[in-house]
Amino acid sequence: MQTTHLPGRGLVAAVISSIGICYHGAHALVTDRLYLDLGRVLRNPADDPTMRYRTGLDDDVYAHVLKTPGALTLINRTAVQLRALADEVSMGRLVRLTVACQGGRHRSVAAVETVGRLVWEAWGGAYGAGIEHHYADHPGRPRR
Numbered sequence: 622m623q624t625t626h627l628p629g630r631g632l633v634a635a636v637i638s639s640i641g642i643c644y645h646g647a648h649a650l651v652t653d654r655l656y657l658d659l660g661r662v663l664r665n666p667a668d669d670p671t672m673r674y675r676t677g678l679d680d681d682v683y684a685h686v687l688k689t690p691g692a693l694t695l696i697n698r699t700a701v702q703l704r705a706l707a708d709e710v711s712m713g714r715l716v717r718l719t720v721a722c723q724g725g726r727h728r729s730v731a732a733v734e735t736v737g738r739l740v741w742e743a744w745g746g747a748y749g750a751g752i753e754h755h756y757a758d759h760p761g762r763p764r765r
Contacts, residue, residue: 622755623678627741629749634707635716635740639677639733641725641756650755654706655718657699659728663689666727676757677730686731696732700739707740707748725756 626633640647642660666672666685675682687693699718707716718736722728737752744750 622753623757624754625737625752627737627750627752629741629744629746631748632713633715633751634744634748635703635718635737636751636753637703637718637733637737637740638720638753638755639725639729639757640719640721641723641729641759642721643723644725644756644759647721647725647755651719651721654716655699655703657695657718657720657732659720659722659732662695663692663722663728663732665723667724672727674760676726676754677728677732677734678754678757682727683731683734686728687735692732696735697739699732700736700743703736703740704743724759725754726759730754730757 640650663686666682672682677683703718710716720729720732733752737750741750
């Protein structure tokens, strides 16, 4: 698992995770208040052989995902929902968001990176945020 911590002056208030739902046990990771499945919403970079074995952390794969029509609207709305939920929970409690796609390497990774940064920037460094990628370092999922 790859993790990034976006520091803040206060506690970590949100953890945003990417998962690949095709992996055994991935559904056990979905215990969060917010869940977003991108499987049929955003185009899949894995369909392009030049991107298949890379991740949403690579600049061109990231850009490919975000250029999908509607991607930025969906990501911005998700960030707003996460911030609103964080405002409602008591201080010191974590708000969690899980973003899923088939393999957990492309779409969910790019979306999580963007949502995490949007939320952290909106807080102006007052709170920290954690970003987790559970399957980004796994080899590409088997093609059916």
